[in-house]
Amino acid sequence: QQQVKQSPQSLIVQKGGISIINCAYENTAFDYFPWYQQFPGKGPALLIAIRPDVSEKKEGRFTISFNKSAKQFSLHIMDSQPGDSATYFCAGLTQGGSEKLVFGKGTKLTVNP
Amino acid sequence: GAVVSQHPSRVICKSGTSVKIECRSLDFQATTMFWYRQFPKQSLMLMATSNEGSKATYEQGVEKDKFLINHASLTLSTLTVTSAHPEDSSFYICSARDLSRGPGAFFGQGTRLTVV
Numbered sequence: 001q002q003q004v005k006q007s008p009q010s011l012i013v014q015k016g017g018i019s020i021i022n023c024a025y026e027n028t029a030f031d032y033f034p035w036y037q038q039f040p041g042k043g044p045a046l047l048i049a050i051r052p053d054v055s056e057k058k059e060g061r062f063t064i065s066f067n068k069s070a071k072q073f074s075l076h077i078m079d080s081q082p083g084d085s086a087t088y089f090c091a092g093l094t095q096g097g098s099e100k101l102v103f104g105k106g107t108k109l110t111v112n113p
Numbered sequence: 114g115a116v117v118s119q120h121p122s123r124v125i126c127k128s129g130t131s132v133k134i135e136c137r138s139l140d141f142q143a144t145t146m147f148w149y150r151q152f153p154k155q156s157l158m159l160m161a162t163s164n165e166g167s168k169a170t171y172e173q174g175v176e177k178d179k180f181l182i183n184h185a186s187l188t189l190s191t192l193t194v195t196s197a198h199p200e201d202s203s204f205y206i207c208s209a210r211d212l213s214r215g216p217g218a219f220f221g222q223g224t225r226l227t228v229v
Contacts, residue, residue: 032216032217034217034218036220041204041223041225042222042223043117043119043206043208043220043221043222043223044157044206044220045220046217046218046219046220049215049216049217089156089157093216093217095216099145099162099210100147100159100162101147101159101208101218103156103157104156105155105156106154106155106156108154
């Protein structure tokens with residue numbers, strides 16, 4: 001019940017295209033869903049996050065879409081750039097609970113010039 | 114934004130020796146820090162939760178005598194890999210939460226440990 005399932009495992013997009021990464025969760029106690037971006041040899045960086053009472057959140061080129069009934073959420077990267085090439089992790093968190101982030105397995109995004 | 118600093122970024126040690134990794138929250142106080150291990154092309158695996166002034170809570174399967182965690186202050190947690198062996202070679206990452214900025218955790222830059 002703690003799992004967060006992430007797909008695809010890898011994604012190749014042309015510059016200017018839209019990158020879409022999907023996640024599904026099982027634990028309905030999750031009340032915070034962050035996305036992290038990780039470059040090789042670096043720690044993950046918080047990119048954008050959403051709470052389940054919101055269906056969409058946009059920050060610049062990054063948008064999270066959230067479907068509470070389906071227990072799914074996705075990250076959309078508009079106008080993808082080569083500098084967006086990184087590994088992206090979705091996660092779920094129960095605030096006030098164990099406080100532990102449960103991560104998806106990650107998606108390696110490659111944006112070709 | 115909040116900054117979590119981890120040191121060293123890379124370390125090579127001989128088998129049988131111990132290595133200490135430091136994790137500092139630079140501009141906020143962190144009562145709780147987390148230590149992760151990441152294998153190549155894999156996700157982050159939580160090793161333990163470090164609580165200031167008390168014992169760390171280890172995840173199942175993590176040897177607490179091998180991975181010693183000390184959280185002596187609100188801005189510093191340390192992970193010591195004792196009697197390191199080649200199989201301990203990995204990427205170790207710490208994180209901390211600044212609740213004044215939301216529930217999301219901020220991560221250090223990671224430490225690449227190589228045991229030879």
